[in-house]
Amino acid sequence: MTQYNKWIEIDLDAIKNNLQQVQSGLENGIRLIAVIKNNAYGQGALESARVLYQNGVSFFAVSYLGEALELKQSGIKGNIMLLTPLLSEDEYTEAIKNNITLTIASLKDWEKVCYFSTRLRMLTTIHLKIETGLGRFGFSNAEEIFKLLKEPYEEEYVYIEGIYTHMAQAQNERYTQKQFSLFEHTCEKLEEAGRHIPIKHCANSTVFIKYPYLHLDAVRIGTLLTGQYPAGKLPHVLELKDPYKYKCRIISLKNLKKGSKIGYNSTYKIKKDAQIAVIPVGYCDGLALEVANPPSGFVDMLKLLGKSVFRYLNIPQFNFNVKIRGQYFPIKGKVFMQMALVEIPKKVFVQVGDEVEVPIKKTLTSESELRLYISKSQAGKKSHGSSVNYLIEGE
Numbered sequence: 001m002t003q004y005n006k007w008i009e010i011d012l013d014a015i016k017n018n019l020q021q022v023q024s025g026l027e028n029g030i031r032l033i034a035v036i037k038n039n040a041y042g043q044g045a046l047e048s049a050r051v052l053y054q055n056g057v058s059f060f061a062v063s064y065l066g067e068a069l070e071l072k073q074s075g076i077k078g079n080i081m082l083l084t085p086l087l088s089e090d091e092y093t094e095a096i097k098n099n100i101t102l103t104i105a106s107l108k109d110w111e112k113v114c115y116f117s118t119r120l121r122m123l124t125t126i127h128l129k130i131e132t133g134l135g136r137f138g139f140s141n142a143e144e145i146f147k148l149l150k151e152p153y154e155e156e157y158v159y160i161e162g163i164y165t166h167m168a169q170a171q172n173e174r175y176t177q178k179q180f181s182l183f184e185h186t187c188e189k190l191e192e193a194g195r196h197i198p199i200k201h202c203a204n205s206t207v208f209i210k211y212p213y214l215h216l217d218a219v220r221i222g223t224l225l226t227g228q229y230p231a232g233k234l235p236h237v238l239e240l241k242d243p244y245k246y247k248c249r250i251i252s253l254k255n256l257k258k259g260s261k262i263g264y265n266s267t268y269k270i271k272k273d274a275q276i277a278v279i280p281v282g283y284c285d286g287l288a289l290e291v292a293n294p295p296s297g298f299v300d301m302l303k304l305l306g307k308s309v310f311r312y313l314n315i316p317q318f319n320f321n322v323k324i325r326g327q328y329f330p331i332k333g334k335v336f337m338q339m340a341l342v343e344i345p346k347k348v349f350v351q352v353g354d355e356v357e358v359p360i361k362k363t364l365t366s367e368s369e370l371r372l373y374i375s376k377s378q379a380g381k382k383s384h385g386s387s388v389n390y391l392i393e394g395e
């Protein structure tokens with residue numbers, strides 16, 4: 001067996017549990033589109049798709065063609081839908097040949113899907129995307145869609161199965177209502193014109209929980225399947241389980257005296273004699289990285305400032321803690337590129353080689369990195385009942 005010193009453990013039973021929780025909140029006949037973009041938010045798209053499919057999901061969504069093809073080529077059954085428009089002729093050809101459901105968000109997209117489907121003589125299923133307030137992409141109104149439906153393009157090879165929009169701030173009921181009204185209006189206009197589109201959808205995880213009347217014909221769920229609640233205040237009505245554990249082993253252990261300084265710039269001084277454990281996890285793994293989005297409001301800004309101040313003052317609640325032998329210990333000093341230091345009281349028994357659970361944001365791992373560990377996982381995968389371990393690239 002390969003000895004490796006960092007890995008990700010995914011508990012497939014937890015994914016199944018989360019799915020069942022979501023399904024229990026769905027009325028009969030409403031479809032679940034499982035969003036497994038960005039490698040199922042870091043949990044492994046292939047393994048997730050397999051478990052979900054075995055438990056009744058037959059509709060998946062990802063952002064990019066590469067992700068969809070990987071699922072297809074790995075034998076994942078069910079519909080696979082793209083949430084972004086395609087770019088090049090090659091992409092259209094590849095997508096159509098592989099029977100991938102496409103998002104059509106503009107007249108240009110429509111022209112291309114008609115053109116390439118006709119040329120290949122293959123039926124392409126599409127969903128129309130309506131832009132109602134997120135500012136990403138989509139048609140602005142029914143008139144824009146009528147324009148395309150009147151264009152002299154051969155529609156014989158294109159099936160409009162769905163129409164959808166995406167909410168910008170689902171926590172805000174007024175804004176969500178406004179977006180929904182625009183969407184509904186567009187759908188109604190199309191119905192009046194004799195265009196019945198069978199699957200209408202607008203619900204992500206927040207909408208799913210907060211507004212059951214917006215489940216419509218299908219819901220698109222990602223976050224809840226990963227065992228997390230979306231950001232913001234939401235009633236915790238589902239019993240979710242986190243399938244994801246990032247683990248590593250202590251690679252070095254040293255006793256240091258009270259007053260010793262550790263890390264670059266010596267930002268931390270040890271207050272009592274302690275053991276310092278080195279773990280092989282650092283910035284490159286996403287440890288201690290924060291998303292640098294602008295604060296969403298004044299309170300949010302104060303929170304961010306507060307966090308920095310409290311970290312500076314070494315307030316224990318704001319530590320990054322790792323778990324070793326069932327106990328939590330803080331990461332201290334500056335995090336290194338590929339390593340970090342953990343302070344452990346002198347009396348506690350730990351050893352080099354001990355397992356360490358590290359709090360790393362799963363979505364931080366980039367798509368390309370994820371692909372590496374996924375492909376490596378084929379060789380390095382160990383099965384423990386119903387969990388899988390992913391070997392991390394480079395080990």
Ligand SMILES: *Cc1c(COP(=O)(O)O)cnc(C)c1O
Binds near residue numbers: 037
């Ligand atoms: C990511 C995404 C979702 C899933 O959203 P969650 O809040 O994670 O459930 C749904 N729809 C679209 C268009 C998305 O991009």
